[in-house]
Amino acid sequence: MNHVGETQTIAVIAEYFAGAVRPTTYECVGFAKALQKLRPVNIKMVVLGDDVESCSRDLAQTTGADVLGIEAPQLSQYNGQVYQAVLYDVFNQKPPEIICAAHSSQGWDYGPGLAARLKAACITGVSQVSARGKEIYFSRDIYGGKVSADIISKTEKTLLTLQPGSFRWNPTRNQEPGLVNIISPAIDPQASNTRSTHIHQASDLDLSLAKVIVSAGRGIGEAENLDLIHKLAAAIPQAVVCGSRPIIDNGWLSYDRQVGVTGATVSPDLYLACGISGAAQHVSGMQGSALVVSINTDAMAAIFNQSDICIVEDLTVFIPTLLEKLSGAKKAK
Amino acid sequence: MAVAVSMTMNILVCVKQVPEGEAQVRIDTDGRRVALGAGTEFRMNRYDECAVEAAVQIKEQFADTRIHILSIGPRRAEAVIRRSIGMGADDGTHIMTLEEGFVDPVVTAHWLAGCSQARSADLILCGAMSEDLMQGQVGPLLATQLGLPYTTSVIDMAINPEDNTIQVDREIEGGYRQTLVLDLPALVTIQTGINHPRYPALSKLLRANRLSLEILQADQLDLPQSKQQVDRVTLPRKIRDAVVLEGTTHDKAEQLISILSNRSLLT
Numbered sequence: 291m292n293h294v295g296e297t298q299t300i301a302v303i304a305e306y307f308a309g310a311v312r313p314t315t316y317e318c319v320g321f322a323k324a325l326q327k328l329r330p331v332n333i334k335m336v337v338l339g340d341d342v343e344s345c346s347r348d349l350a351q352t353t354g355a356d357v358l359g360i361e362a363p364q365l366s367q368y369n370g371q372v373y374q375a376v377l378y379d380v381f382n383q384k385p386p387e388i389i390c391a392a393h394s395s396q397g398w399d400y401g402p403g404l405a406a407r408l409k410a411a412c413i414t415g416v417s418q419v420s421a422r423g424k425e426i427y428f429s430r431d432i433y434g435g436k437v438s439a440d441i442i443s444k445t446e447k448t449l450l451t452l453q454p455g456s457f458r459w460n461p462t463r464n465q466e467p468g469l470v471n472i473i474s475p476a477i478d479p480q481a482s483n484t485r486s487t488h489i490h491q492a493s494d495l496d497l498s499l500a501k502v503i504v505s506a507g508r509g510i511g512e513a514e515n516l517d518l519i520h521k522l523a524a525a526i527p528q529a530v531v532c533g534s535r536p537i538i539d540n541g542w543l544s545y546d547r548q549v550g551v552t553g554a555t556v557s558p559d560l561y562l563a564c565g566i567s568g569a570a571q572h573v574s575g576m577q578g579s580a581l582v583v584s585i586n587t588d589a590m591a592a593i594f595n596q597s598d599i600c601i602v603e604d605l606t607v608f609i610p611t612l613l614e615k616l617s618g619a620k621k622a623k
Numbered sequence: 624m625a626v627a628v629s630m631t632m633n634i635l636v637c638v639k640q641v642p643e644g645e646a647q648v649r650i651d652t653d654g655r656r657v658a659l660g661a662g663t664e665f666r667m668n669r670y671d672e673c674a675v676e677a678a679v680q681i682k683e684q685f686a687d688t689r690i691h692i693l694s695i696g697p698r699r700a701e702a703v704i705r706r707s708i709g710m711g712a713d714d715g716t717h718i719m720t721l722e723e724g725f726v727d728p729v730v731t732a733h734w735l736a737g738c739s740q741a742r743s744a745d746l747i748l749c750g751a752m753s754e755d756l757m758q759g760q761v762g763p764l765l766a767t768q769l770g771l772p773y774t775t776s777v778i779d780m781a782i783n784p785e786d787n788t789i790q791v792d793r794e795i796e797g798g799y800r801q802t803l804v805l806d807l808p809a810l811v812t813i814q815t816g817i818n819h820p821r822y823p824a825l826s827k828l829l830r831a832n833r834l835s836l837e838i839l840q841a842d843q844l845d846l847p848q849s850k851q852q853v854d855r856v857t858l859p860r861k862i863r864d865a866v867v868l869e870g871t872t873h874d875k876a877e878q879l880i881s882i883l884s885n886r887s888l889l890t
Contacts, residue, residue, distance in 0.1 A: 307796075368801070370774055395795040399775045402728070402763035411850035412728070414758050418860075427854060432756050436648040437657055438859045439725075445850050483772070483803045485790075490800040502888065508644070526889065539816035545798065552776075552794055552814075560888050567644060570757070581886065582863065583879065588645055595859050599882060600867045601875050612876040616889070619880060 297330040298387035303377070304337035304349065305392050307368070311337065311345045314392035314452075319353050320459030321390060321419065321452050328421040334358065334386065335468075338376060340366035343472060350468040352461035359472040369482040373400040376475060378407050385410070385447050393451035394551070401451045410447035415570060417456035434569045435592025454551060455574040493546035495530075497554040502529040502562070505549055505576070507593075508536040509565020509586055510605065516542055518609040519564055525616045532556070534572045550575040564605050568593025585609070630784040631687040634678045635744035637735055637765070638671040638692055638707055640700040641755040654855045656724055667703040669820075670750025674813040676820040678748055679711035681782060689713050691740045695731055696720060701836065708831035709823025716740060716837040718844070725756070727849040732764035734844055741769060746789065747810040751776050759812070766810035773810040774803050778817050782807075 300322050305312040322333045333355040337346055346359035360380065364372055377400070381389065385408055391397035393415045405412035418429035418438070427440040428450060497503070504523040506516060516537075523529040531547065538548040549556055550572040557578035564585050566572060573596050576582070584597040585605045594600045601608060642648075647660030667675075675692070682688040692707040692715035694700050704715035718734050720726070735741055747769075749762035759775070766773030778800065779792035787807045792800045794814050805811070823831070868875040883889050 368795075369803075371772060395776055395793065395801075398759045399763070399793075402760040403767045403773065406729075406764050406767040412760055412764075413851055414760060425854075429857075430757075431859065432856070433642070433646075433648045433657065434644060434754065434757075435859060437650060437856050439853045440855050440857065442852050442854050443850065444848075444852055483805055485802040485804055487795070487799055487801045490792075490794075490798055493798065526883075535815065540819075552796060553798075559886075560883070577862065581888075583882075590647065592859065594865055594867075595861045596863060597865050598863050599879065600865045601879065602867065603872060603875060608872055608876065611872050612879065615873075615876050615880055619884075619889075 297332055299332045299334060300325060300388040300390060301334045301336055301381070301386040302355070303389065303391040303397075304335060304345075305394060305396055306337055306339040306342070306345070306365075309339070309341060311349065312392070314394055314454050315349075316459050316461060317454065317457045318390050318392060318452055319355075320457035321416075323459055324419055324457060325388070325426075328419065328426060336360065336377070336380065338365045338373065346470045346472060347467075350470045351463060354465040354468055356468040357470050359470065361472055361474050362477045364477045364479065364482045367482070367484045367487045368396050369484040370399045370403070372477060372482045374404045374407065375481065376477065377404055379475065381408055387446065388448050388450065390450040390452060393453050397451040401449055405449035408447055408449070409445070410449045411443040411445045412449045413441050413443065414451045415453045416450050417453040417570065431570045431592070434567050435573065435595070436590055453570050453574060455577050491545050495546045497530065497532060497547070497549065497556050500528075500530045500556060500558045502526050502560045503532050503549070503556055503558045503576075503579070504529050504562045504564065505532045505534065505566060506537050506543070506564050507534040507566030507572070509567065509588075510537070511565070513540070513542050515606055518606065521613055522562070522564075522609050525613055526560075534566050563593050563597070564609070566593050567591050568596055630685045630782075632681065632685055632689070632745045632782070633740070633743055634681060634688060634690045635740050635747045636671070636674050636678050636690060636692050636707065636712065637747070637749045637761065638675065638694045638703050639668045639750070639753050640665045640694065640696050640703045641668045641753055644754070650856050650858070654857075655853065657856055665699055665702070667706055668750050668753045669815055670752060670754070670813055671703070672820040673815050673817050674748040674750050675707045675710050675712060676818045677780065677813055679821070680818065681746075682711060685782065685784070691715065691744070693735055693738055693740060694718070695726070695734060695841065697722070704836055705828070705831040705834075706823055708834060709828035710821055711827065714834065714836070716839065718839045718841050720841040725853045727851055728758050728760035728764055729850050730847055731761050732768055733847045734841065735761070735765050736768040737844060738839075741765070745808050746782075747771070747808070749810065749812045751812040751814050762810055762812035769810070771808055771810050772805045773812070774805060775812040776814045777811045778814045780811065780817075
């Protein structure tokens with residue numbers, strides 16, 4: 291049980307990809323620091339990879355936490371089976387009270403399996419942490435973000451995966467660096483069943499640079515309504531058309547136009563969300579936008595919690611009206 | 624068109640019934656549970672629908688394949704089992720729960736693992752997550768309980784009967800994919816976009832509706848210790864100060880244009 295009081299240990303598992311630590315790692319540190327404000331917590335970092343010496347030193351410097359670097363040639367590419375086996379060995383003797391990792395293609399893959407092996411509770415996609423009395427609450431979105439559930443762990447050990455974009459922390463260099471310990475466990479060369487990690491579709495489109503994004507979600511209904519989205523984008527200077535996962539799954543827009551956890555992370559001056567419900571996986575990719583305007587028929591849609599301007603309208607009615615007025619405004623000039 | 628190769632395969636697909644995305648979601652008076660509005664419509668979780676389709680495609684390739692469907696839920700959940708059979712699955716088991724509400728994924732995985740069809744499966748397919756609770760845990764927990772290798776977020780896969788393996792592509796961030804090979808039996812969780820699930824065939828739906836499903840009562844099954852508890856549910860905090868535009872459609876369009884102009888976004 292995660293009570294406020296005695297000092298506990300939180301192990302933050304860094305996300306290592308292509309020889310470097312991913313930014314989500316620092317979000318996990320942000321979570322650990324937020325937890326530290328609620329109760330005494332000792333933060334430790336763990337990084338797995340084929341060459342982790344320099345990134346371990348860097349993490350120790352920027353976080354002030356002790357870092358355990360686990361180095362093996364088999365860890366050059368992520369592999370769920372290997373991660374579970376290696377981390378189980380590291381944690382099994384003296385498991386930390388809390389283990390946390392990003393809710394990413396790595397964390398959601400090895401996390402629940404590792405938790406089961408360690409007999410730990412597993413709470414995934416956590417976006418907030420709070421305390422009431424002695425109890426610590428981990429909150430996560432449910433029902434596409436329409437409601438949030440406050441969850442209590444009922445075991446001594448808890449593994450958490452954290453929703454990308456939910457916690458923030460900026461690396462600093464003005465502190466005593468933590469200790470670095472690099473270990474090289476023997477791993478069976480056959481243990482990894484990863485055969486390759488490769489770019490699926492190369493693209494020159496860099497959405498992270500887009501000034502204005504007009505984005506379509508499942509709420510557009512029919513493929514034909516995508517025309518409206520394209521017309522709207524054409525009417526706004528420098529606008530690019532994007533979509534949420536269902537639109538890309540349907541083949542209505544190309545893969546490189548997907549915004550969200552498995553797609554692009556964007557931060558335009560204007561994000562115009564058309565028929566997007568606002569599930570956490572999508573929001574993670576667009577919450578850095580300067581101005582968010584959302585059009586949705588469902589007044590309860592989660593996207594409205596992430597919006598500056600909310601328009602409860604049927605987009606097949608609203609967008610044509612908007613287009614008419616936009617072209618009228620242009621002519622008037 | 625693939626030539627049918629002789630290979631006997633038992634595939635288990637775990638499916639869940641979820642409320643329609645537009646469902647009215649309220650918080651119960653005790654603040655601990657979600658209450659769905661009267662008249663809420665339910666359907667198959669989309670990730671699971673893709674898992675059923677993936678299984679049916681394997682069956683089309685290897686004629687000696689049997690597809691068993693497993694679902695946990697109240698009486699209404701039977702509809703998704705019958706729909707799966709309408710899509711091409713052979714039969715199904717319904718673990719019937721009495722109540723609505725949160726079930727710890729540890730409990731769900733334990734009940735699924737207790738079914739003989741899970742223990743005898745060559746391949747278990749689950750959706751990568753459910754659209755309502757979005758935990759993404761049941762697949763990995765079930766695999767771990769059964770001692771099977773697993774992988775998640777699979778967007779492409781192929782069975783190799785020669786060496787009894789499955790090769791999969793899993794989707795990772797930044798437009799990358801990862802290719803893995805798993806020895807069968809194995810469990811794979813399916814990402815949407817892997818296929819376009821077919822509509823159930825009328826003839827198969829008729830058969831599905833006549834077929835009697837295996838029914839297990841959840842309250843008679845062994846209940847493992849729950850590891851987490853939903854203490855309360857709340858409305859999510861507003862991240863931004865949302866201004867809701869009022870008036871007619873025309874009014875709203877005009878207000879929006881003026882907001883965008885003031886921020887120099889239209890020039």
